[in-house]
Amino acid sequence: MNKINQLSLPATLIIISIILGGSYLFAQISKEKSNERQQEAKLQEDRNKEEQKRIEKEQEQAKKDEEKKSLDNCITIAESNYSEQWFRECEGQGLLSDRCISIHEMSVDEYMKLNNLPKDKKIDAISQQYKEENECSCRLPRYNADSIDKRLQNDKDECYRKFPQ
Numbered sequence: 001m002n003k004i005n006q007l008s009l010p011a012t013l014i015i016i017s018i019i020l021g022g023s024y025l026f027a028q029i030s031k032e033k034s035n036e037r038q039q040e041a042k043l044q045e046d047r048n049k050e051e052q053k054r055i056e057k058e059q060e061q062a063k064k065d066e067e068k069k070s071l072d073n074c075i076t077i078a079e080s081n082y083s084e085q086w087f088r089e090c091e092g093q094g095l096l097s098d099r100c101i102s103i104h105e106m107s108v109d110e111y112m113k114l115n116n117l118p119k120d121k122k123i124d125a126i127s128q129q130y131k132e133e134n135e136c137s138c139r140l141p142r143y144n145a146d147s148i149d150k151r152l153q154n155d156k157d158e159c160y161r162k163f164p165q
Helices: 002-092 098-105 108-114 119-135 142-162
Strands: none
Touching: 002 142, 098 119, 108 119
16 A cells, blocks of 8 residues: 555646646647637738728729719810800801701701711711811800800809819
8 A cells, every 4th residue: 555655646746747737738729729819800800901991992082083073074064055155146146057057956866867877877977067066156256255255264163163173
C-alpha cells in the first residue's frame, strides 16, 4: 500500500498537470478563436463601410448626372423657345416665305411626303428639314432682337438658378 501512496502523489500531480494543461490549452484555443472572430468581424465591418462609401458615391454621381440632365433639358427648352419666338416675330412681320412657314409647321412625316422621300430615309429627312428650317430666318430690328435675346438669357439664368451645378 505504501507503494500505491508513493505513486498516487505523482499520479495526482500528473493528472492535475494534464487537467491544468488541458484547461490552459482550451483557454488559449478559445482566446484564439475569439480573436479570429473579432478580426473577421472587423474585416466585415470594413467591407461594409467600403460598400457603403461606394454606394453613396454612386448615388451622388447619379444625382449630379440627373441635375446635369435637368439643366441641359431646361437650356434646350429655353433655346427652343428662343427659336420659336424669333420665328414667330419674323412671321408676324411678314419677313418669311409661305414655304418657310409651311415647313416650320409640318411634321417630319408630312415633310417626307411633300418631298417624296422614302420612309427608310427618316433620319435624312429630319436633317434636311432642320437645315431648310434654319435657312428660313430673318433679320429683326434691333429692339425686337434685343428683347428676344434678353428673354433667352433670362430663361437660361432661371435654368442655372433651378439646377445649380
